[in-house]
Amino acid sequence: xxxxxxxxxxxxxxxxxxxxxxxxxxxxxxxxxxxxxxxxxxxxxxxxxxxxxxxxxxxxxxxxxxxxxxxxxxxxxxxxxxxxxxxxxxxxxxxxxxxxxxxxxxxxxxxxxxxxxxxxxxxxxxxxxxxxxxxxxxxxxxxxxxxxxxxxxxxxxxxxxxxxxxxxxxxxxxxxxxxxxxxxxxxxxxxxxxxxxxxxxxxxxxxxxxxxxxxxxxxxxxxxxxxxxxxxxxxxxxxxxxxxxxxxxxxxxxxxxxxxxxxxxxxxxxxxxxxxxxxxxxxxxxxxxxxxxxxxxxxxxxxxxxxxxxxxxxxxxxxxxxxxxxxxxxxxxxxxxxxxxxxxxxxxxxxxxxxxxxxxxxxxxxxxxxxxxxxxxxxxxxxxxxxxxxxxxxxxxxxxxxxxxxxxxxxxxxxxxxxxxxxxxxxxxxxxxxxxxxxxxxxxxxxxxxxxxxxxxxxxxxxxxxxxxxxxxxxxxxxxxxxxxxxxxxxxxxxxxxxxxxxxxxxxxxxxxxxxxxxxxxxxxxxxxxxxxxxxxxxxxxxxxxxxxxxxxxxxxxxxxxxxxxxxxxxxxxxxxxxxxxxxxxxxxxxxxxxxxxxxxxxxxxxxxxxxxxxxxxxxxxxxxxxxxxxxxxxxxxxxxxxxxxx
Ligand code: SRM
Ligand code: SF4
Numbered sequence: 001x002x003x004x005x006x007x008x009x010x011x012x013x014x015x016x017x018x019x020x021x022x023x024x025x026x027x028x029x030x031x032x033x034x035x036x037x038x039x040x041x042x043x044x045x046x047x048x049x050x051x052x053x054x055x056x057x058x059x060x061x062x063x064x065x066x067x068x069x070x071x072x073x074x075x076x077x078x079x080x081x082x083x084x085x086x087x088x089x090x091x092x093x094x095x096x097x098x099x100x101x102x103x104x105x106x107x108x109x110x111x112x113x114x115x116x117x118x119x120x121x122x123x124x125x126x127x128x129x130x131x132x133x134x135x136x137x138x139x140x141x142x143x144x145x146x147x148x149x150x151x152x153x154x155x156x157x158x159x160x161x162x163x164x165x166x167x168x169x170x171x172x173x174x175x176x177x178x179x180x181x182x183x184x185x186x187x188x189x190x191x192x193x194x195x196x197x198x199x200x201x202x203x204x205x206x207x208x209x210x211x212x213x214x215x216x217x218x219x220x221x222x223x224x225x226x227x228x229x230x231x232x233x234x235x236x237x238x239x240x241x242x243x244x245x246x247x248x249x250x251x252x253x254x255x256x257x258x259x260x261x262x263x264x265x266x267x268x269x270x271x272x273x274x275x276x277x278x279x280x281x282x283x284x285x286x287x288x289x290x291x292x293x294x295x296x297x298x299x300x301x302x303x304x305x306x307x308x309x310x311x312x313x314x315x316x317x318x319x320x321x322x323x324x325x326x327x328x329x330x331x332x333x334x335x336x337x338x339x340x341x342x343x344x345x346x347x348x349x350x351x352x353x354x355x356x357x358x359x360x361x362x363x364x365x366x367x368x369x370x371x372x373x374x375x376x377x378x379x380x381x382x383x384x385x386x387x388x389x390x391x392x393x394x395x396x397x398x399x400x401x402x403x404x405x406x407x408x409x410x411x412x413x414x415x416x417x418x419x420x421x422x423x424x425x426x427x428x429x430x431x432x433x434x435x436x437x438x439x440x441x442x443x444x445x446x447x448x449x450x451x452x453x454x455x456x457x458x459x460x461x462x463x464x465x466x467x468x469x470x471x472x473x474x475x476x477x478x479x480x481x482x483x484x485x486x487x488x489x490x491x492x493x494x495x496x497x498x499x500x501x502x503x504x505x506x507x508x509x510x511x512x513x514x515x516x517x518x519x520x521x522x523x524x525x526x527x528x529x530x531x532x533x534x535x536x537x538x539x540x541x542x543x544x545x546x547x548x549x550x551x552x553x554x555x556x557x558x559x560x561x562x563x564x565x566x567x568x569x570x571x572x573x574x575x576x577x578x579x580x581x582x583x584x585x586x587x588x589x590x591x592x593x594x595x596x597x598x599x600x601x602x603x604x605x606x607x608x609x610x611x612x613x614x615x616x617x618x619x620x621x622x623x624x625x626x627x628x629x630x631x632x633x634x635x636x637x638x639x640x641x642x643x644x645x646x647x
Contacts, residue, residue, distance in 0.1 A: 025178035040071040053136025061455040073117040076139035080171040081149035082110030082407035091132035106380035110407040126185040144174035148233035148242040151406035153416040156367030158259035159236040167234045203298035211302040227312035228320035240355035245285040263293040269326030272499030283504035284323040287331040290346035303341035361438035372416035380411030393433035443488040453495025460495035462512035482552045489565040507566030523569035550581035553589035
């Protein structure tokens with residue numbers, strides 16, 4: 001039995017710990033304040049309201065000095081694996097018009113958000129979601145958040161089936177057990193959407209060496225819930241559509257040759273949030289923890305939760321995510337503690353293929369004769385605007401064909417279970433409503449993400465979603481000018497350093513630092529298994545072209561054949577790019593460029609520029625790609641050899 005540190009670990013606890021303790025398991029002060037005829041909740045109630053899946057916000061575009069803020073609420077669904085039944089989608093669509101801002105937003109964790117709901121309409125909105133087989137319970141707050149899983153509805157892939165099944169089960173295992181949610185929003189009526197798996201029910205009660213808090217309405221969480229938000233994903237070998245290295249816990253389904261589930265590889269301690277200027281906060285990729293048999297998976301998850309619950313930092317919320325426990329302890333000590341709660345050793349990881357970024361867009365046969373279609377949604381915003389009528393299209397399709405959907409971790413939507421006979425009609429609706437097919441969308445746009453930021457997010461320091469389209473268009477123009485047409489890489493943007501669009505795992509990212517200002521990050525891998533690094537601390541949005549032109553010119557000049565932008569930046573190093581940019585003159589991309597990162601053996605410190613004719617440049621470029629050498633090396637060697645031949 002693990003000797004839990006409950007009292008010893010809690011030195012001076014943060015204010016939120018007291019609020020959780022006094023909330024009577026998430027009831028107060030929300031329940032009382034909801035009855036008041038006010039536009040907003042108190043600061044204390046706001047913290048507890050988050051556990052119910054709602055954030056108090058104000059429309060920051062409408063702030064007027066001396067006047068009350070334009071208070072409104074954001075609601076977020078808890079949708080494991082991004083599953084949205086047709087009834088729920090149609091309800092969300094209706095609610096967004098009746099009570100919200102007429103848009104629905106697919107999030108980076110496979111949920112939907114409504115924005116702009118007034119306090120007086122909160123109860124009706126949440127009740128309608130729950131009655132349509134949805135939930136917002138635990139979508140925010142210090143507990144397990146929406147569990148992610150690959151969205152592709154492959155019916156002939158047992159590994160994918162297991163990933164969804166276990167995403168659902170882990171979500172159920174870690175759902176808060178308090179009756180507060182149903183009491184407050186549904187007057188006590190407990191609406192059950194699906195029977196819980198009996199194994200999950202049994203696992204929740206089972207006491208593995210101190211994982212359970214006895215006689216508590218919350219056997220897994222206890223009175224104080226988690227020290228901070230907690231995020232899990234379940235995926236299959238090779239599929240990194242869930243950004244598994246950014247999660248507190250990621251489970252990888254391991255099957256035998258016959259497709260039978262054997263167990264799970266487990267990664268732990270990922271997380272992205274940070275604060276500018278505070279070096280002690282940082283993004284972190286998850287460590288490999290080990291492999292467990294399928295029979296132990298729920299106890300393993302409980303053991304990890306108990307470790308973070310009992311040893312996570314409850315004094316400083318900036319240091320409270322589980323990634324800091326992993327960082328401070330090291331993975332060995334963390335694993336030993338988890339094994340104590342589990343009561344048995346964790347085995348070495350099973351070998352798996354490399355993980356890849358997958359977006360599942362466009363039409364695919366799903367393995368049982370039916371089809372799914374992946375629709376790219378710019379920054380996840382489902383709306384009707386001008387000729388672009390996505391909200392209308394989705395409503396019409398779901399209403400007519402009663403199709404379920406899965407939201408993707410890249411803010412997109414997959415409609416599935418489409419009968420072959422309905423395919424053409426559905427594509428016609430999409431075409432009529434101006435919805436572009438994935439190959440008609442610039443690939444930079446298609447695979448990019450931006451967080452909502454202004455005007456709804458209270459933590460935004462600058463724009464994100466609203467400026468991303470113009471930023472991507474400018475980057476495309478620049479790439480064309482530099483001579484990198486059709487180049488594709490992953491670009492993400494956030495309005496502050498919290499990392500909601502997972503920028504630190506993008507090949508190129510912009511992280512808001514203040515009005516119109518961004519930190520620029522480069523060098524994460526195209527498959528999101530390596531973190532990016534800061535290239536420029538502060539870039540004004542107007543300086544986008546002057547900041548990126550040298551980087552793209554260097555990339556064009558010195559990349560290896562087929563090398564992606566992120567891999568290139570990582571290989572040559574941020575410092576080398578900075579050195580290169582320091583002497584770069586605008587327009588230099590049309591000349592033979594120097595490469596300070598890896599000088600040829602014969603080079604000296606003094607470097608000079610030589611301009612060549614365009615046709616020679618094109619030949620040089622082709623030869624450089626073929627030989628996998630920087631053009632500067634090739635040109636130097638060729639000129640040296642020629643001059644030598646002259647005697
Ligand atoms: Fe986030 C806070 C939006 C995914 C890290 N996030 C917020 C809030 C609620 C702002 C607030 O606290 O007042 C944002 C609401 C904006 C709005 O107007 O809607 C917000 N986060 C989002 C969403 C909607 C962004 C999106 O573009 O889709 C995502 C909702 C996901 C969901 O369905 O649950 C969202 N947030 C993420 C992710 C990515 C992920 O989970 O895969 C991260 C980074 C991963 C991680 O957690 O480490 C993320 N959000 C944060 C943080 C920093 C946490 C930290 O460890 O420091 C905050 C601030 C906080 O918690 O104090 C935050
Ligand atoms: Fe808000 Fe920052 Fe998250 Fe963007 S990254 S939604 S600005 S908290």
